Amino acid sequence: AGKPIECFAAVAWEPKADYWNNALSVEKVVVQPPKSGEVRVKVTHTALCHTDAFTLSGEDAEGKFPCILGHEAAGIVESVGEGVKDIEVGDHVIPCYQAECYPEDQASDHCPRCRGYRVGKTNLCGKIRPFTGSGVMASDQDSRFTAQKDGSKLWHYMGTSTFSQYTVLHAESVAKIRKDAPLEKVNLLGCGLATGWGAVWNTAKVEEDSTCAIFGLGAVGLSVIEGCAKAKAKRIIAIDINPDKWEDAKAFGATEFVNPRDFDKPIQQVIVEKTGGGVDYSFECVGNTDLMRSALECTHIGWGQSVIIGVAGAGKEISTRPFQLVTGRVWKGTAFGGFKSRSQVPELVDKYLAGEVKIDEYITHNRNLTDINEAFELLHSGKCLRCVIWM
Ligand code: NAD
Ligand code: DAO
Ligand code: ZN
Numbered sequence: 329a330g331k332p333i334e335c336f337a338a339v340a341w342e343p344k345a346d347y348w349n350n351a352l353s354v355e356k357v358v359v360q361p362p363k364s365g366e367v368r369v370k371v372t373h374t375a376l377c378h379t380d381a382f383t384l385s386g387e388d389a390e391g392k393f394p395c396i397l398g399h400e401a402a403g404i405v406e407s408v409g410e411g412v413k414d415i416e417v418g419d420h421v422i423p424c425y426q427a428e429c430y431p432e433d434q435a436s437d438h439c440p441r442c443r444g445y446r447v448g449k450t451n452l453c454g455k456i457r458p459f460t461g462s463g464v465m466a467s468d469q470d471s472r473f474t475a476q477k478d479g480s481k482l483w484h485y486m487g488t489s490t491f492s493q494y495t496v497l498h499a500e501s502v503a504k505i506r507k508d509a510p511l512e513k514v515n516l517l518g519c520g521l522a523t524g525w526g527a528v529w530n531t532a533k534v535e536e537d538s539t540c541a542i543f544g545l546g547a548v549g550l551s552v553i554e555g556c557a558k559a560k561a562k563r564i565i566a567i568d569i570n571p572d573k574w575e576d577a578k579a580f581g582a583t584e585f586v587n588p589r590d591f592d593k594p595i596q597q598v599i600v601e602k603t604g605g606g607v608d609y610s611f612e613c614v615g616n617t618d619l620m621r622s623a624l625e626c627t628h629i630g631w632g633q634s635v636i637i638g639v640a641g642a643g644k645e646i647s648t649r650p651f652q653l654v655t656g657r658v659w660k661g662t663a664f665g666g667f668k669s670r671s672q673v674p675e676l677v678d679k680y681l682a683g684e685v686k687i688d689e690y691i692t693h694n695r696n697l698t699d700i701n702e703a704f705e706l707l708h709s710g711k712c713l714r715c716v717i718w719m
Contacts, residue, residue: 329407329417333359333368334476337492338700341394343386348708350701351384352491356476357396359494362409363467366496369421373515374401374490375691375714376703378546382615382639383485384704389642392463395483396473398490399425400714402505402515412499420507422518422677424669425486427500429455451668456498460487465496472496488518491700493719503673509680512694513687516547516714517676519664521690524551524613525676526665527635528559532609536560541599541607542582543623544614545573547690547713548637550580552611554686557581565599565607570710579689595619599626610634617644624648630656637662690714 337357344351362368377400383391405419413430415421429439433455437443441454459466463483473482473489473496489495505514524547528534540556542549545568556564557580566577567586574585586602588595600606606628612620615638624634625648634657636646653659667673679685693715695703706712 333494335493347381347384348705358474360472364410366409368407369403370406371403372511374398387641392483395485396489396492397485399486399488400519401490402511422503423488426664426669428668428670429453503670505677509677520547521551523665524548525555526667527662528555530666531662534559537562538608539563541565541610543567543612549613553580596622596625614638620646633658635660
C-alpha cells in the first residue's frame, strides 16, 4: 500500500482494425497508489466483451491510446485512498464502468444528473463521467498507469482498465460484493449479463405472455433471452445469422429460431407475418444500424417497443419512417440494463448465488493473461460467448 506496484497488463498501444490478430502486448506496467477518492484493486478475473474489441478496432470515438482495456471483472481491494468510505482492504469487488454517486452527492448537487427532481431518472450517473470518458482519474485528471519499459503514460478505459493485474478505480465505480461469491464467475456481472437482464426487466419491463424478438445471440442476446424467460414471455424468437447459436438460445429459453439468411424478404416482414402483426418487445444486441431498424419495425403497431443495446460504430445513424412511431411503436436504448451499479450489482450476485440466474453457462472458455490475444481470436470466431481471463 502507498507505493507503486509493478505487474503485468495487456497494453493496447494503438487501435487495430483486425483486433483478433495479436493486438495486445502483455508486458510490465507500473500502477501508482490510489489518490483521494480512489481504490487500487488486484484484478483476479476479467472477461472480454465485444465492446473491448470495438474500442480496440478503432471504431470507438472515445478510444484513447495507448491504454489498458477491460471492463468486465472482479477482484480484491489492495489499498484505499484518502476519504474513501465503506470500502476496505480485502473487500471483494466488481469494477463498474457505469459509476454511481453517493446520496450525499445528490443532496449537495455534486452530481449533474442525480440531483433534485432528477434523482432516480437514470442509472447514467454523471459525477465522474468526463474523466472515465477521457481515460483519466478525476482527482488530478491524470493516469495511474505507465509502461515499465519506457515510462510512457497509459490511459485508463471506461474507468475500469481490468486487463491489468492491478488497477485504480474511482470509489464511485466499485460495487462491493459478498465474499462467498466465486470471483471467476461473477466478473460477468460487470457488463454483459447485467445489461441483457436489465434491458428486459428495467428498460422494456417485459410482461408475462408477451412475445419478444432478440436480434444477435452473443452473451448479451442470450441474457436478454434468459431475462425474457424469467419474465414468463410466451414466445421468445431468437434471430442470428449463425445457425450454430440456436442450441444455446434454446437452452437459455428461446422458443423459436430465425436465420435472416434463410429468407429473401426483410427480416422484419418475416417476424411480423410469423407473429400475426409483430412482437411486443424486440432487442437489438449486435450494434448494426440496419438491424436496429428491422428490430423496431418488427414490433406491433400501437404498443411495440424496441430496445437498442448494441453499440454502433462512430458516426453511424439509425433511420425509420416516422409513421412507425406515429403509430405507437417506441424506440428505446439501454446502457448497463438501467441498473444502478454500486447498489444493484451486489443484488445480482445474490440472485446468482440463490440459483435464480445463470452465469456459468455463459463462460465457454478460460485462459491466462498471457493468452489474452487468443481470447480475442475466440471472441471473433463466433464460437465463444465469454472467455474469462485468470490474471
Ligand atoms: P457478440 O459479438 O458475442 O454477439 C453478437 C451476435 O450477433 C453474434 O452471435 C453474431 O452472429 C450476431 N450477428 C451479427 N450480425 C448479425 C445480423 N446481421 N443479424 C443477426 N445476428 C447478427 O457480442 P456481445 O458481447 O453479445 O455484445 C453485443 C452488443 O452489445 C455489442 O455491440 C456490444 O458492444 C453491446 N453491448 C452493449 C451494452 C450496453 O450497455 N448497451 C453492454 C454490453 C455490450
Ligand atoms: O454517461 O455520458 C454518458 C454515456 C455513458 C455511456 C455508457 C456506455 C454504454 C454503452 C455500452 C458499453 C458497454 C460496455
Ligand atoms: Zn450521480
